[in-house]
Amino acid sequence: MAEAQARDIILCDLDAFFASVEQRDHPEYRGRPVIVGGSASSRGVVSTCSYEARRFGVHSAMPMARAVKLCPGAIFLPGNMKLYRAVSEQVMALYERFTPDIEAVSIDEAYLAVPRGEGLKTAAKIRRAVRDELELPLTAGVSTNKLLAKIACGMAKPDGLDSLWPEEVPQKLWPLPLKVLPGIGPVSAEKLHRVGIKTVGDLAATPESVLVQQLGQAAAAECRQHARGIDSRPLEPVRQAKSFSEEQTFATDVAGPEALKAVLMEQAEELGYRLRAAGMRARTVGLKLRFADYTTITRDVTLAEATDRDSEIYRVTVQLFERCGGEGPWRLAGSRVSNLETSRQLTIFAPPPGAVKEDKLGEVRDRLRNKYGTEVLFRARRLAGSEAGHRKPGR
DNA sequence: TCTGGGGTCCTAGGACCC
DNA sequence: TCTGGGGTCCTAGGACCC
Numbered sequence: 299m300a301e302a303q304a305r306d307i308i309l310c311d312l313d314a315f316f317a318s319v320e321q322r323d324h325p326e327y328r329g330r331p332v333i334v335g336g337s338a339s340s341r342g343v344v345s346t347c348s349y350e351a352r353r354f355g356v357h358s359a360m361p362m363a364r365a366v367k368l369c370p371g372a373i374f375l376p377g378n379m380k381l382y383r384a385v386s387e388q389v390m391a392l393y394e395r396f397t398p399d400i401e402a403v404s405i406d407e408a409y410l411a412v413p414r415g416e417g418l419k420t421a422a423k424i425r426r427a428v429r430d431e432l433e434l435p436l437t438a439g440v441s442t443n444k445l446l447a448k449i450a451c452g453m454a455k456p457d458g459l460d461s462l463w464p465e466e467v468p469q470k471l472w473p474l475p476l477k478v479l480p481g482i483g484p485v486s487a488e489k490l491h492r493v494g495i496k497t498v499g500d501l502a503a504t505p506e507s508v509l510v511q512q513l514g515q516a517a518a519a520e521c522r523q524h525a526r527g528i529d530s531r532p533l534e535p536v537r538q539a540k541s542f543s544e545e546q547t548f549a550t551d552v553a554g555p556e557a558l559k560a561v562l563m564e565q566a567e568e569l570g571y572r573l574r575a576a577g578m579r580a581r582t583v584g585l586k587l588r589f590a591d592y593t594t595i596t597r598d599v600t601l602a603e604a605t606d607r608d609s610e611i612y613r614v615t616v617q618l619f620e621r622c623g624g625e626g627p628w629r630l631a632g633s634r635v636s637n638l639e640t641s642r643q644l645t646i647f648a649p650p651p652g653a654v655k656e657d658k659l660g661e662v663r664d665r666l667r668n669k670y671g672t673e674v675l676f677r678a679r680r681l682a683g684s685e686a687g688h689r690k691p692g693r
Numbered sequence: 694t695c696t697g698g699g700g701t702c703c704t705a706g707g708a709c710c711c
Numbered sequence: 712t713c714t715g716g717g718g719t720c721c722t723a724g725g726a727c728c729c
């Protein structure tokens with residue numbers, strides 16, 4: 299195998315993405331704190347907030363009730379995922395003008411690979427293009443691997459550009475706190491603090507045996523490499539989904555099992571649709587429940603044969619619910635499919651009775667949904683659906 | 694202040710098999 | 712008769728990321 303060509307890696311990260319799109323499209327929001335997220339009355343949290351809001355101490359994942367207290371004068375918005383996805387696609391398309399080697403990490407982040415030596419120049423051009431053409435602020439970090447590009451990006455925020463080259467690691471990276479390393483969260487940081495490791499430099503100087511005790515073998519080896527600026531992860535342009543999940547926290551806890559099952563039915567239909575749309579089937583189906591006291595359980599089961607059928611997903615989650623769901627009330631219900639396989643119709647067995655009919659029906663419904671969107675369909679389903687939600691499964 | 698939703702990856706124990 | 716070792720799969724929980 300030939301060694302991968304030497305390239306620069308750029309991490310492009312759209313600043314406060316959802317809030318920036320709103321400020322772009324609503325000039326009256328500019329210069330003001332904008333907070334995108336759920337509502338305080340329905341247990342929402344902050345999804346994204348503008349830098350004006352951050353000055354009040356507001357940040358992502360904060361309970362909305364707290365954000366309202368900290369910054370009552372902010373503009374609060376529910377967000378418009380459809381719009382953000384469309385804008386994200388425009389941004390990704392813009393990146394493609396500069397390089398074909400792109401790994402989209404999330405809706406607002408992507409790694410780009412360019413020839414060695416061209417990283418900073420290209421990143422500056424991309425920032426200018428995104429600003430001029432899409433009117434959005436973008437921060438970029440440049441290095442020779444993903445890890446250092448990511449850290450450089452963190453140091454350049456907001457609306458900046460910086461690089462962090464391997465030879466600068468001792469001088470620039472080692473004085474910084476552990477939390478600048480991706481993968482070191484609050485729990486790991488606390489464990490390391492307890493044994494006197496406070497900076498990235500401390501981490502780099504600690505014998506691996508000490509780290510293994512705190513973090514386990516795999517994490518110890520990896521984070522010691524990271525502390526030295528070493529990262530061999532390749533760019534992955536296409537990533538296969540490994541699981542799909544749908545979950546819902548209720549505005550007020552749900553008390554009755556029938557109401558909860560109706561939610562599981564909606565989730566099963568959504569997951570079935572997503573599987574079929576992706577041409578995948580799942581061998582494992584799981585249930586997640588959170589009780590009123592916030593304790594959370596997950597249960598899953600692996601099937602003999604992979605499925606993409608709403609009714610089968612629903613059957614399994616309900617079975618798990620009846621076995622492990624307890625008394626309620628429940629704060630959250632979630633459904634998950636994993637162990638995904640590419641859909642293949644080949645089977646030497648006859649499909650179970652009713653399955654063919656359901657497949658045909660499902661096909662029609664998927665097509666309708668693709669054509670007219672979820673709104674029409676969900677409404678149609680709900681009309682017939684309250685009955686379906688209470689029907690005994692498996693028939 | 695009372696804790697979202699969508700994911701990925703890791704650990705650890707037990708079952709089961711050779 | 713109280714005694715193995717390794718490998719894989721499954722399940723539950725948790726850390727972490729955006």
